[in-house]
Amino acid sequence: MGREFVDIFDEWADSYEASVSGEDPEYRDVFEGYENILDAVTKRVSGTIVEFGTGTGNLTAKLIEAGISVIGIEPNTKMRQATAMRFPFMKVLDGDLLQFEAETESIDAFVSTYVFHHLTDSEKGEALKKYAVLLPTNGKVVFADTAFISEDAKQAQIVKERARGFHHVADDLEREYYTTIPILTKLFNEAGFQVQFTQMNDFVWLMDAIK
Numbered sequence: 001m002g003r004e005f006v007d008i009f010d011e012w013a014d015s016y017e018a019s020v021s022g023e024d025p026e027y028r029d030v031f032e033g034y035e036n037i038l039d040a041v042t043k044r045v046s047g048t049i050v051e052f053g054t055g056t057g058n059l060t061a062k063l064i065e066a067g068i069s070v071i072g073i074e075p076n077t078k079m080r081q082a083t084a085m086r087f088p089f090m091k092v093l094d095g096d097l098l099q100f101e102a103e104t105e106s107i108d109a110f111v112s113t114y115v116f117h118h119l120t121d122s123e124k125g126e127a128l129k130k131y132a133v134l135l136p137t138n139g140k141v142v143f144a145d146t147a148f149i150s151e152d153a154k155q156a157q158i159v160k161e162r163a164r165g166f167h168h169v170a171d172d173l174e175r176e177y178y179t180t181i182p183i184l185t186k187l188f189n190e191a192g193f194q195v196q197f198t199q200m201n202d203f204v205w206l207m208d209a210i211k
């Protein structure tokens with residue numbers, strides 16, 4: 001469940017750093033302000049945190065630098081190895097947004113960047129309810145990911161990407177489970193979180209939720 005896009009990252013692992021640094025024109029707008037997005041997540045959490053979808057470890061690096069204790073959960077073997085090689089002292093475990101064993105008694109926050117869209121909306125709700133059970137009062141979920149203010153806005157973005165020949169991005173938007181701010185608000189609230197959204201670029205929104 002929620003692992004249907006994991007294999008895509010076997011191919012993307014080797015060129016992922018080029019994508020996030022803007023070398024791939026198709027993904028330049030998606031990763032616009034990438035460092036700023038990672039910093040925004042980092043400054044909103046403290047203590048012991050679980051990071052989902054560590055990828056090559058770029059958010060992980062910021063969190064560790066900030067003195068945060070990080071447990072990584074990453075379902076793709078190549079990505080998991082990339083993070084583990086970069087931070088040999090850190091726990092990087094096989095698991096995903098829904099199925100994971102963090103191997104710790106207390107978790108202060110769950111974080112991720114560019115990951116939550118791998119779950120359907122129904123799975124997103126299920127995951128948030130699971131996090132609420134594992135977090136103390138005032139525990140946090142801080143995610144950054146592509147989302148849209150409405151379904152119309154999402155469809156308009158797909159049309160725009162096709163018009164400029166960016167078919168990989170358009171296919172990605174159609175294939176994976178990019179959702180809307182009203183749906184995310186409902187899912188966070190139903191799981192017992194108060195949530196605030198901040199738009200970070202044309203695609204990415206910061207979701208800052210507290211139990």
Ligand SMILES: C[S@@+](CC[C@H](N)C(=O)[O-])C[C@H]1O[C@@H](n2cnc3c(N)ncnc32)[C@H](O)[C@@H]1O
Nearest residue numbers: 002009053054055076079096097113114115118
């Ligand atoms: C676009 S990359 C983001 C990597 C990193 N967080 C960043 O911001 O650069 C998405 C990552 O999520 C992982 N992933 C895919 N499906 C997942 C799932 N269901 N649960 C957790 N991680 C998942 C992928 O293997 C990949 O490493």
